[in-house]
Amino acid sequence: MIKKLLISGILLATGFAGYGGASWWAGFRIQSQSYAAVDALNLHLSRSWSDQVRLSARAYQRGIFSSESSYVLSFPTNKDSTSDTKREILFINRITHGPFPLANLLKGDFVVIGAIIQTESVQTPWTETLFNAKTRQPFVTGQTQVDTNGVATLAWSVQPLEFRDDALGVKFGGAQLKAELGPQLKTRKGELLLESLNVTDGLTTVDLKGAKVQMDARLGASGLPVGLHTREFNKLTWSSVNAATLELEKFKVRSELKLEDAEVSGVTDINIGALSIAQKKIGAFKLAFIYDKLGDRALSSLLELYHRALTNLAMNALDPEPLSTPEIKKVWLYLQSLLKSNPNLHLEALTWETAAGKSQLTLNTRLNPAELASGGIGLRSNPIDTLDATLTISQPMVNALVLQLLQKPGMPAAKIKSLADREARRLADLAIQLKLGRVQQGKLVSHFNVQDGELRINGQRSTPEPLLKLLGSFIPVRFFVGQSSGGQEGPDEALSLRHLDPEVLSAILSDSDFAYEETRDSDGDLVLKVAPGDAGAHSIEIIFSGCRKDPTCEDVLLRATYSAAQSAPLKFFNDWNLRNRWARVYVNDSGTPILEMDISAYGGIGQDAIEAMVSTFFKLVRDFSKELRAAEKVGSGTPTPTPQ
Numbered sequence: 001m002i003k004k005l006l007i008s009g010i011l012l013a014t015g016f017a018g019y020g021g022a023s024w025w026a027g028f029r030i031q032s033q034s035y036a037a038v039d040a041l042n043l044h045l046s047r048s049w050s051d052q053v054r055l056s057a058r059a060y061q062r063g064i065f066s067s068e069s070s071y072v073l074s075f076p077t078n079k080d081s082t083s084d085t086k087r088e089i090l091f092i093n094r095i096t097h098g099p100f101p102l103a104n105l106l107k108g109d110f111v112v113i114g115a116i117i118q119t120e121s122v123q124t125p126w127t128e129t130l131f132n133a134k135t136r137q138p139f140v141t142g143q144t145q146v147d148t149n150g151v152a153t154l155a156w157s158v159q160p161l162e163f164r165d166d167a168l169g170v171k172f173g174g175a176q177l178k179a180e181l182g183p184q185l186k187t188r189k190g191e192l193l194l195e196s197l198n199v200t201d202g203l204t205t206v207d208l209k210g211a212k213v214q215m216d217a218r219l220g221a222s223g224l225p226v227g228l229h230t231r232e233f234n235k236l237t238w239s240s241v242n243a244a245t246l247e248l249e250k251f252k253v254r255s256e257l258k259l260e261d262a263e264v265s266g267v268t269d270i271n272i273g274a275l276s277i278a279q280k281k282i283g284a285f286k287l288a289f290i291y292d293k294l295g296d297r298a299l300s301s302l303l304e305l306y307h308r309a310l311t312n313l314a315m316n317a318l319d320p321e322p323l324s325t326p327e328i329k330k331v332w333l334y335l336q337s338l339l340k341s342n343p344n345l346h347l348e349a350l351t352w353e354t355a356a357g358k359s360q361l362t363l364n365t366r367l368n369p370a371e372l373a374s375g376g377i378g379l380r381s382n383p384i385d386t387l388d389a390t391l392t393i394s395q396p397m398v399n400a401l402v403l404q405l406l407q408k409p410g411m412p413a414a415k416i417k418s419l420a421d422r423e424a425r426r427l428a429d430l431a432i433q434l435k436l437g438r439v440q441q442g443k444l445v446s447h448f449n450v451q452d453g454e455l456r457i458n459g460q461r462s463t464p465e466p467l468l469k470l471l472g473s474f475i476p477v478r479f480f481v482g483q484s485s486g487g488q489e490g491p492d493e494a495l496s497l498r499h500l501d502p503e504v505l506s507a508i509l510s511d512s513d514f515a516y517e518e519t520r521d522s523d524g525d526l527v528l529k530v531a532p533g534d535a536g537a538h539s540i541e542i543i544f545s546g547c548r549k550d551p552t553c554e555d556v557l558l559r560a561t562y563s564a565a566q567s568a569p570l571k572f573f574n575d576w577n578l579r580n581r582w583a584r585v586y587v588n589d590s591g592t593p594i595l596e597m598d599i600s601a602y603g604g605i606g607q608d609a610i611e612a613m614v615s616t617f618f619k620l621v622r623d624f625s626k627e628l629r630a631a632e633k634v635g636s637g638t639p640t641p642t643p644q
Helices: 002-048 102-106 296-315 325-339 395-406 413-433 465-474 477-481 502-511 570-579 607-634
Strands: 054-062 066-074 088-097 115-122 140-146 152-158 161-165 168-172 175-181 187-200 204-219 225-240 243-260 263-277 280-295 344-354 357-367 384-394 438-440 443-451 454-457 460-462 516-520 526-530 539-545 555-561 584-587 593-600
Touching: 002 054, 002 066, 002 088, 002 296, 263 296, 280 296, 280 325, 280 395, 296 325, 344 395, 357 395, 384 395, 395 413, 413 438, 413 443, 502 526, 502 539, 502 607, 555 607, 570 584, 570 607, 593 607
Parallel strands: none
Antiparallel strands: 054 066, 066 088, 088 115, 115 140, 140 152, 152 175, 161 168, 168 187, 175 187, 187 204, 204 225, 225 243, 243 263, 263 280, 280 344, 344 357, 357 384, 384 443, 438 443, 443 454, 454 460, 516 526, 526 539, 539 555, 555 593, 584 593
């Protein structure tokens, strides 16, 4: 009996020792795997985000059956920050070693695993406000199960939170992460769900609702994640005090990349259910893009620079740092490398659809290797080998968009429709005049072809300028400047006009109820003779100069001529010029007062600026008329003609 008990005790002790040894060995492997995972994560952060964001081990206490470790995730301090608090998030891991964790054995689970890790965030000075003030619960919790091959299965959650750091304010609605990560993050599969996110710096606000990110990918030799990537959200609102509000609804991007012989091929689909700018509905958009023969290393390097630029913009939204000259040179070097394999790009369809119609662009192109320009910035040769594209624009759709564009409070609906119809016809006529398309069944159809460095539009040799002009005329400027969140119209410098179109000024005159007729001066330049009405002038002219073969011109002279002055002194005209910046006044050889104002499109000018200057001109015409008559009543003598 004693012998049997002794043998049983020895067997039990041996089994316990064996279990303890296996558990100790599992703990040892988990520790080494965790360090490798930290290195892999930091490499991923440096490539896709910033090398200033790092995860580092603070402590690791390894036991036989369990261990405890702590890690710190550090963020760079915003250069505009006035706080000296380190931006750190501290995590505590409580690790139960395999191969048979006690908790699993008690549940009757005898599956061999490496470890079970319970993770939670710990309060730091920076994250103090991220904790629930009542329960003091951590805002990040999660469980990770690691199998014997080092594959980690995660189930993490982030609690809703709200905090402010200097001018930055964040409201976060919580998130859920489920993922399966291979050793050193070489395989990645999972899903991230984000309830809501609101970020503001006092000037700009971004509001995101119902976001989801999915991935099923592996790392290629260059570090490029190859496989399926999906990103979507229900609604994104971007608003600023200096610009129009932008809204995106039902947004989804799906990309699938394949890698073979160091070349990447794939397809990207983008869907926007609804786009609104300045509370005006622009329509829905779809894009299907196919590509192949992209060098994986060059593509990976370009994406790395792209992510770094986005990070810089996010971290320094108020004053982002521009790309340095070495970084710009890298972009062109990587682009040159990308072109070496003669990649093919196929835009299967880019569609823009509204209730009134649908416009579409299809494109196929093959790219050439190209040499860098001197200094390593830019390309010396043309990278396009062949290009074939077809653009179809729905005229009813253009009419409806222009109608939205021209809507103003208090303007009669009939007048708005008349102006919209005229503007839509002008765009169609411009396209036909520039030989950019033909009208077929209510659609403007254009075909573009590039071969051997030569551009053909609808079969005719051409340059890019006509196309750029049509696109510039088609872009609805007011959609983008719109109404700011403060109720004021925002600037339109980003979409400025390089040439002045007589149709634009004609529309402004019509809006202001001025009658006019078109004539030509002795040089053949267009002149709009405006009926003065009650403005007080004898005649008003708008004279165009620097006009090109197309209808647009570089400069406009606005001139008001008054009846010959009888008694206003010369000092009156000089004083008026000193007090007024925008227009000048002089007296010609006949003693006739003339008021003039120039508008130039050199360097670009916004349509709203044109409207403002024309309005200022007519105001000055009236103001000068009143002051001139008053000066004539109290003046003496006849003004001396001003030297010309």
